[in-house]
Amino acid sequence: xxxxxxxxxxxxxxxxxxxxxxxxxxxxxxxxxxxxxxxxxxxxxxxxxxxxxxxxxxxxxxxxxxxxxxxxxxxxxxxxxxxxxxxxxxxxxxxxxxxxxxxxxxxxxxxxxxxxxxxxxxxxxxxxxxxxxxxxxxxxxxxxxxxxxxxxxxxxxxxxxxxxxxxxxxxxxxxxxxxxxxxxxxxxxxxxxxxxxxxxxxxxxxxxxxxxxxxxxxxxxxxxxxxxxxxxxxxxxxxxxxxxxxxxxxxxxxxxxxxxxxxxxxxxxxxxxxxxxxxxxxxxxxxxxxxxxxxxxxxxxxxxxxxxxxxxxxxxxxxxxxxxxxxxxxxxxxxxxxxxxxxxxxxxxxxxxxxxxxxxxxx
Amino acid sequence: xxxxxxxxxxxxxxxxxxxxxxxxxxxxxxxxxxxxxxxxxxxxxxxxxxxxxxxxxxxxxxxxxxxxxxxxxxxxxxxxxxxxxxxxxxxxxxxxxxxxxxxxxxxxxxxxxxxxxxxxxxxxxxxxxxxxxxxxxxxxxxxxxxxxxxxxxxxxxxxxxxxxxxxxxxxxxxxxxxxxxxxxxxxxxxxxxxxxxxxxxxxxxxxxxxxxxxxxxxxxxxxxxxxxxxxxxxxxxxxxxxxxxxxxxxxxxxxxxxxxxxxxxxxxxxxxxxxxxxxxxxxxxxxxxxxxxxxxxxxxxxxxxxxxxxxx
Numbered sequence: 001x002x003x004x005x006x007x008x009x010x011x012x013x014x015x016x017x018x019x020x021x022x023x024x025x026x027x028x029x030x031x032x033x034x035x036x037x038x039x040x041x042x043x044x045x046x047x048x049x050x051x052x053x054x055x056x057x058x059x060x061x062x063x064x065x066x067x068x069x070x071x072x073x074x075x076x077x078x079x080x081x082x083x084x085x086x087x088x089x090x091x092x093x094x095x096x097x098x099x100x101x102x103x104x105x106x107x108x109x110x111x112x113x114x115x116x117x118x119x120x121x122x123x124x125x126x127x128x129x130x131x132x133x134x135x136x137x138x139x140x141x142x143x144x145x146x147x148x149x150x151x152x153x154x155x156x157x158x159x160x161x162x163x164x165x166x167x168x169x170x171x172x173x174x175x176x177x178x179x180x181x182x183x184x185x186x187x188x189x190x191x192x193x194x195x196x197x198x199x200x201x202x203x204x205x206x207x208x209x210x211x212x213x214x215x216x217x218x219x220x221x222x223x224x225x226x227x228x229x230x231x232x233x234x235x236x237x238x239x240x241x242x243x244x245x246x247x248x249x250x251x252x253x254x255x256x257x258x259x260x261x262x263x264x265x266x267x268x269x270x271x272x273x274x275x276x277x278x279x280x281x282x283x284x285x286x287x288x289x290x291x292x293x294x295x296x297x298x299x300x301x302x303x304x305x306x307x308x309x310x311x312x313x314x315x316x317x318x319x320x321x322x323x324x325x326x327x328x329x330x331x332x333x334x335x336x337x338x339x340x341x342x343x344x345x346x347x348x349x350x351x352x353x354x355x356x357x358x359x360x361x362x363x
Numbered sequence: 364x365x366x367x368x369x370x371x372x373x374x375x376x377x378x379x380x381x382x383x384x385x386x387x388x389x390x391x392x393x394x395x396x397x398x399x400x401x402x403x404x405x406x407x408x409x410x411x412x413x414x415x416x417x418x419x420x421x422x423x424x425x426x427x428x429x430x431x432x433x434x435x436x437x438x439x440x441x442x443x444x445x446x447x448x449x450x451x452x453x454x455x456x457x458x459x460x461x462x463x464x465x466x467x468x469x470x471x472x473x474x475x476x477x478x479x480x481x482x483x484x485x486x487x488x489x490x491x492x493x494x495x496x497x498x499x500x501x502x503x504x505x506x507x508x509x510x511x512x513x514x515x516x517x518x519x520x521x522x523x524x525x526x527x528x529x530x531x532x533x534x535x536x537x538x539x540x541x542x543x544x545x546x547x548x549x550x551x552x553x554x555x556x557x558x559x560x561x562x563x564x565x566x567x568x569x570x571x572x573x574x575x576x577x578x579x580x581x582x583x584x585x586x587x588x589x590x591x592x593x594x595x596x597x598x599x600x601x602x603x604x605x606x607x608x609x610x611x612x613x614x615x616x617x618x619x620x621x622x623x624x625x626x627x628x629x630x631x632x633x634x635x636x637x638x639x640x641x642x643x644x645x646x647x648x649x650x651x652x653x654x655x656x657x658x659x660x661x662x663x664x665x666x667x668x669x670x671x672x673x674x675x
Contacts, residue, residue, distance in 0.1 A: 077631040107428045107634060175531055181617040182632050221534055222617020235514050236534075348425050351633045358628070359447040361618050362454075 034282035039068040040096040040290055046073045047226060048249040048307065053099065056303025057294040064293075067286060076100050080108065083276050087113050093276040096287040102142055103350065105272040106132065106343045109139035114274040115284055117141055122295040122313075129270060130295075130312035134344045140274035143294060144309040147327040147338060148185030148267045149259035151228070151247035156238035161260035165193040165211075168239055174218050178231055178240040181222035183212070183357035185267050186241045188339040190215075192264035198339050202349045209356055216360050232257045244327040248308045261326040261337050268329070268338040412647065419640035423633075430637055438641035448625060448642070452649070455621040458536070459604040462543045466600050467593060469544065470551035474592075475585075477552065478559045493549050501546055505613035508542050509533055534616025542614045543604055550603065551596040558592025559585070594661050598654055605650050622646050 042058065044050045050071055058069035072079070072095050079098065086093045098105070108114055109132065117123070117138040123130070130142045152162060156173075168177045179186055187208050188198055196207025221227070221237060229250040231237040240247075247259045273294060275287045293299050300311035305319040310328055322328040329335045385396070421430040422437050442448045477489040496504060511517045512532040519529040532538055562585060570580040586593070608623040615621075620628075622642065629639030 075631075080634060081630065081636075110426065111428050175534075182628070219618070347428075351423065351425065351635060354628070354633050355445060355447065358620075358625075359445065362447050362450050362620055 034285050036065060036067050037096075037283050037286060039070050040283070040287055041070050041072050041094065042097045042099060042290070043072045043074060043076070043079055043095045044099050045076070045225065048245055049099075052303050052306025053294075056301075056306060057290070057299040060299060060302075061290055061293045065286070065289070067290075069290075076104050080104055083108065084111060084113060087276060087278045090278065093278050096275065096279060096283060097290055098274050098276060099143075100140075100272055100274060102132065102140070102270045102272045102343050103346045105140040105274050106134075106347050108274065108276075109135060110347070112139075113276055114139040115277055115279075115288065117275065117288060117291060120288060120292040120295065122292050125314065126295060126312045127314055132272070133342055140272040141291065141295065142270040142272045142312055144300075144304050144307065144311045145268055145270050145329070146243050146245060146307075146309045147261065147329075148189070148241055148269070149244045149247060149327050150262050150266070151232070151240045151242050151244075151250075151257055151259045153232060153235075153238040154256040154258050155235075157258075161258065162239075162262065163260075164262050165189050165241075165264050168218060168220075169214055171218075173238050175221075176236070176238045177215070177218055178221040178223060178228055178237045178242070179215075180241070181224065182354050183361075185243070185269070186212070187353060188267045188341055189241065189262070189264055192339070193262075198265075201341060202345055202352075205353075205356075209360065212357065212360050216363070220361075222361060229253070229255065244325075245307045245309060248321075259327060263337075265337045265339045266327075268335075268340050270343075412644070415640040415644055418636050419638075419644055421637045423635045423637055428634060438637045439645075441638060442641055442645060448622075451620050451625050452622050452645075454536075454619065455605050455623075456649075456653075458540055458543065458621070459601045461540055462547055462604045463597050463601045465540070465544045466547045466551045467596060470548055470555055470596065471589070471593070473548070474552045474555035474559055478556055479564070493552055496545070497549055501609045502613060504546060505542055505610055508538070508545075508614060512538060533614060534618075536615075536619050539610055539614045539619050542610050543607065546610065547600045547603060551600055554596040554599060555589065555592040558589045558595070562588045590661070594657070598657060601657075602650055602654060605653075606646065 042053070044053055050073065054069075054071075062068055074082075074094075076098075079095070080100075083093050083095070083098065085091075098108075100108070105114070117140070120138070120141070123138065123141065126141075129145055132138065132140050132142060150162065150165060150167075156176075167173070187205070188201060190211040191201055191205060191208035192198060194207030194209075194211030196205070200207075221231060223231070225243065225246050228237075228240050228242045228246050232240070232250050232255045233253070244259055247257055250257045273291045275284060275291060279287065294303065295313060297313050297315045300313040301316045304311035304316060308319055308322045308328065310316075310318070310330065318325075318328050318330065326334055326337060329338055385393070418430065419438055420434040420436070421432075422435060423429075424431055473489065473493070477486055477493070480486050480489070499507075509516070513519070514529050514531070516532075518532065522528040522530065566584055566588070567580050570584045571577075575583065605621075606623055607621055608627065611619055611621045611624050615624075623646070626639050626642045626646065629635050629642055
């Protein structure tokens with residue numbers, strides 16, 4: 001589709017009618033829209049994550065365009081090499097839209113795997129956190145922020161939240177703490193809790209590794225998102241460093257769990273949407289429109305409410321249970337306690353940090 | 364109308380087609396033809412190994428996340444220099460050895476009872492008990508153990524009624540070995556059973572009639588004759604355990620990784636195909652070496668394979 005052809009009166013009439021009929025989309029050029037595919041395949045994480053994007057972005061997109069959304073729940077790490085191989089071999093990629101961590105999406109962007117999203121009409125007016133750092137264009141767009149909180153069992157902490165990550169070193173909780181099995185989300189907190197500085201990341205992370213080394217003696221469990229909910233539910237753990245969405249999901253399911261941002265701070269990161277290259281032109285267009293729709297106020301409000309996370313659209317409001325929660329930052333003082341490591345640094349040091357974490361935990 | 368049955372005419376037609384495609388003068392190569400599909404499949408795997416070999420000699424460029432054009436041994440140097448990989452390889456090997464010994468100790472009596480029992484009902488019961496877990500699959504079984512052995516699981520609940528526990532029984536190395544033994548037992552029994560079946564019962568009777576007790580008969584008669592089955596079981600259980608992925612993930616708690624988990628991490632967590640390929644090839648070479656040593660010490664003849672002149 002050539003978006004730059006001369007604009008005439010006919011286009012104006014058609015465009016106005018289309019715009020009036022499709023206000024929620026705020027920017028789709030239906031008048032010149034290419035052929036619609038029957039469906040778009042969107043990679044998602046399962047559980048709470050899928051349950052949030054479905055009413056948030058997908059159902060409304062389908063209602064307005066007639067294009068069905070089908071989900072691919074392949075793990076982001078496992079889909080990545082399949083996408084790269086397909087694009088490199090000039091085959092059709094298995095998904096139209098990849099809901100990915102920004103770190104993973106950045107790796108794909110460095111390999112020039114994604115379509116440029118710079119022309120999406122909803123990019124204007126988004127919070128600065130939406131723009132991927134280190135790129136001139138938009139090979140991906142960040143869609144919300146999240147915090148790696150200290151989740152705790154309210155049964156183990158009847159007097160309220162622990163105030164420091166150092167509580168994980170208390171011998172009372174030996175064998176009853178959990179981290180992500182690649183250490184993700186924990187490095188900055190460990191750096192500060194270990195007596196180091198955020199500014200020293202990545203040049204000097206001795207404090208981080210020393211703290212994690214001490215944690216090893218506590219025999220932590222290492223797992224993925226669903227494991228944390230399961231472990232809290234079965235009473236296997238009392239403390240975990242996990243994304244607030246998982247803790248919130250467990251709480252909604254009746255598990256007596258709460259969360260806090262300790263005094264040392266907690267890591268804040270983002271997830272992103274991107275469209276892989278190699279799709280037919282019409283499907284690229286509609287995939288990008290899905291992404292565009294996901295950035296709209298209406299989609300973001302429902303989607304981010306489901307996740308309990310602050311979106312990148314400045315016009316959405318927090319869900320009732322997250323108002324005033326430090327893991328849902330809205331004020332400057334909330335952001336002061338959150339640690340953001342540029343994705344470029346995360347990508348460049350991923351192998352090194354992963355290796356060090358594994359060396360400590362597998363020893 | 365011909366009284367020749369349809370099925371016979373169909374088979375005659377097939378034979379005619381076969382004779383056209385594979386004339387009589389080619390019949391001496393029929394054995395080779397039958398081997399072609401298997402050789403092609405193995406050939407594909409070998410080709411894949413060569414590709415992995417090439418990948419293992421390329422470094423990951425973290426600027427572009429592409430593999431380097433140049434070759435180097437840096438990935439293999441990483442495997443040697445970083446203690447993590449030695450730890451993981453050692454753990455995999457130790458677990459494989461432990462599981463092999465425990466499985467043979469448990470599997471042999473089971474296979475013996477299953478083969479020697481006079482009661483058809485008892486034999487069927489032992490067979491069904493052996494095969495049932497096969498229908499469930501490894502991952503589901505592993506999760507089952509989490510439920511049974513977990514803090515709020517069946518065992519701790521029963522112990523709680525006696526005023527004991529709760530005890531931590533999962534996400535440890537022993538629980539991982541336990542899960543693997545339970546998974547490998549059917550394999551071992553299935554390989555031991557034919558070897559024990561091949562032992563003439565009269566030999567045991569003869570031994571006992573000459574004054575040897577049950578244990579002496581077992582040690583001097585049954586076990587040596589069951590050697591082909593024992594070696595086959597040992598080789599299969601060892602290699603399956605060494606290369607296992609699922610049990611360490613489910614029962615290991617993230618701190619008891621095997622080498623297969625490290626391979627997965629390299630490919631899928633840090634997108635380093637070179638390192639992953641180096642790990643995978645190391646595993647192939649190491650596993651093959653161990654099996655070769657086992658067969659070298661015990662002889663390939665123990666698997667019932669001999670050279671020419673021994674065909675029955």
